[in-house]
Amino acid sequence: MRIVRDIGELELEGTVGLVPTMGALHDGHRALFRAARGENDVVVTSLFVNGAQFDDADDLAAYPRDEAQDAQIAAQEGVDVLFAPASSVVYPSGFGTWVEVDDTGAEGAARPGHFRAVATVCLKLFNIVRPQRAYFGQKDGQQVAVVERLVRDLDLDVEIRVVPTVRDSDGLALSSRNVHLSPDERTRALALPRALAAGAEAFAAGHDALAEARRAFNGSTPDYVEIVETERATLLAAALRIGSTRLIDNVLLKGELS
């Protein structure tokens, strides 16, 4: 696996699959790498903690970083190129162009500027790497909706592939932020997948998914519970703050991911 830090060194041939990440790789990322490995000549993963998309400086400072371990995981999954640019490569001095996507839902409202930075860095990565396909996890459901809309609205020639959320055996969705949870917090965090599962079950039985999910939080108070529409799917999504850690999750109600 090549580790590339400069845009000029990225010379790729054949079909290219891109997996954009912020590092701190876990089994959810492994699922993205495997999906990309299965259908592209070259698999590129980007490892870039996009400071611009953090609305909370403490969250950015605490975000886990371990490039050596990330490189090992990517290599194990057959990634060909790890693109790990410095911030000054992505946002050189004088940078000042941003992509704004309308209607980014409750997650967008909760994190002002977040999806603007996500859309901008994704567009830049697509332009730098020129992939035929790019891979995103279902777990970041509103991000999927934003990136799909970016691609459609700006006539980008890249196929967005959405890979189902990977969960621990207790049901908690894998997330780089889970490392911040104490054992007690982790137990409380299970309210999030439990409430979403209850909502999906209610929906399948013809009832109100939102109302049932809200009810099933049962004492803990989510930031929001909402319906997210992606290109081909309807998701039931929620965010829950546990101590200083904010977790998001969603389940599929209708359609298919990609």
Added chain:
Amino acid sequence: MRIVRDIGELELEGTVGLVPTMGALHDGHRALFRAARGENDVVVTSLFVNGAQFDDADDLAAYPRDEAQDAQIAAQEGVDVLFAPASSVVYPSGFGTWVEVDDTGAEGAARPGHFRAVATVCLKLFNIVRPQRAYFGQKDGQQVAVVERLVRDLDLDVEIRVVPTVRDSDGLALSSRNVHLSPDERTRALALPRALAAGAEAFAAGHDALAEARRAFNGSTPDYVEIVETERATLLAAALRIGSTRLIDNVLLKGELS
């Protein structure tokens, strides 16, 4: 020359030069077509009156439109493809992604939302047509600065070529809006190129270009006089309203256009 209205019909081979226009073609556009014809296998011009970039509904309604004559001019200059999409092709229902470029100067301040729409439609046209080179007139100096910045900041793989302003024998820069000027207004409009020329002359003599240009307006009041920095040039730019017509112009102080 092929006239194309749908994105799917644009199948181009070889090096492509794109000349984005809003139609109402004049000799300034002919200079852009000739520049493109001289260095590309395929020359595409887009003819799209981008409603989103008009901050003034009357200006949009009055903007001259004559596709048959535009097609004749483009064909005379050796254009291969005239891309003339309907508004619903460029902005389909549900469209909601916009590119914001910071620091768009006095022209941007005078026309809120204008350069956002310019940057967005240019990015879309670049993604749709995939040109190696795109051609813009020096006359729209701040637009050149915005498009160059868009290309740099978003890592676009297109070369921006800037073609010198074409002027009538009296010095007035060619513009689609000149048709709105009465003979008397046209005489008064000459204050614009005269003041800019005086500013450039002062600059060459080591004096203050801005102060001299402002002085040389001599009775008429410009919207602004300012310095615009493009990638390789420093321009002295101004806008002047004559009756209901607003004209912009600029002259080169330093550097080269492209």
